[in-house]
């Protein structure tokens with residue numbers, strides 16, 4: 001349902017561009033991805049989408065949070081430089097942020113309000129039942145919900161944006177995925193989640209995007225619970241450990257032409273990307289690995305499938321000039337948001353549009 005709204009939203013923007021005489025004006029791809037992912041996750045969490053204002057405030061809080069958490073990172077790890085962190089962010093700023101977050105959270109999720117459990121929906125409802133049964137604290141419930149929301153929203157959208165950029169740079173990959181969609185799904189209906197198992201090439205596109213562009217290149221920090229030796233290096237007990245999964249996925253010892261976006265490499269051999277094959281670990285591995293690996297892979301396949309089924313994507317500038325540089329941080333997104341020209345393919349037939357929109361479909 002969210003994917004369908006995304007397609008309608010792209011079409012709407014195309015129509016309004018066409019009405020302004022700018023039929024081939026590029027769209028900012030990120031805008032649609034952020035919305036479809038947040039809406040899907042909020043539906044899972046609270047059984048409905050956040051309102052527009054709630055969604056925007058959430059995005060802004062998360063952006064601020066990334067800024068605050070990445071602000072003094074280096075200094076936080078060198079004990080005699082810790083005091084330098086306060087140059088960048090004051091305690092007051094942290095506290096102000098915490099209050100803003102709590103206010104949003106209470107309003108949007110209603111966890112701490114006096115709302116009966118039966119009136120809640122989705123994951124929050126399940127958690128509230130567990131809270132009664134297992135005596136979980138408000139803080140635990142709130143922390144879990146916040147974790148799911150923040151860990152899920154941007155991570156998924158970031159990988160899709162990279163994948164779309166790679167497919168615009170490499171039209172043969174895009175066409176192959178579209179041919180597969182046309183032959184499996186056809187042009188009479190929109191691709192749905194139940195089609196995913198029948199779309200092996202599209203699934204490989206998702207895996208290849210996760211290999212080359214894992215959204216959290218250094219995963220989340222871990223703490224060594226024991227002193228261990230890894231590859232001749234001593235990792236002392238208590239040390240903070242970052243695993244560079246981006247470098248692992250691009251290691252020429254494991255991958256031929258690692259910087260080439262070639263989904264076919266995953267067709268040739270069955271490769272697990274959910275923590276069992278140590279050559280590609282976008283979701284981490286072991287007990288702390290991402291609990292939503294399958295969910296987010298399905299979501300990525302569905303969103304990309306819909307975008308490719310309904311539109312052909314190209315760049316307003318030559319493909320080789322697309323800025324593929326990375327924004328450093330906990331999340332590695334494209335430094336320059338991807339701009340693309342979308343030409344409708346099957347969309348006008350699979351989505352019943354209001355007449356005035358249908359009349360203007362670009363073919």
Ligand code: HEM
Pocket residue numbers: 041147148149151152153155156159214215216219220221282283284285287288289290291292293295296
């Ligand atoms: C492309 C999408 C995603 C990627 C690449 C990704 C990646 C990761 C990684 C690398 C970790 C840390 C693993 C570790 O440090 O060992 C993680 C943790 C986590 N992820 Fe994801 N994730 C994605 C999507 C999602 C989604 C959609 C959700 C929820 C709806 C989610 C929820 C979580 C949570 C709650 C944790 C923390 C687990 C813990 O601390 O024990 N992630 N994710």
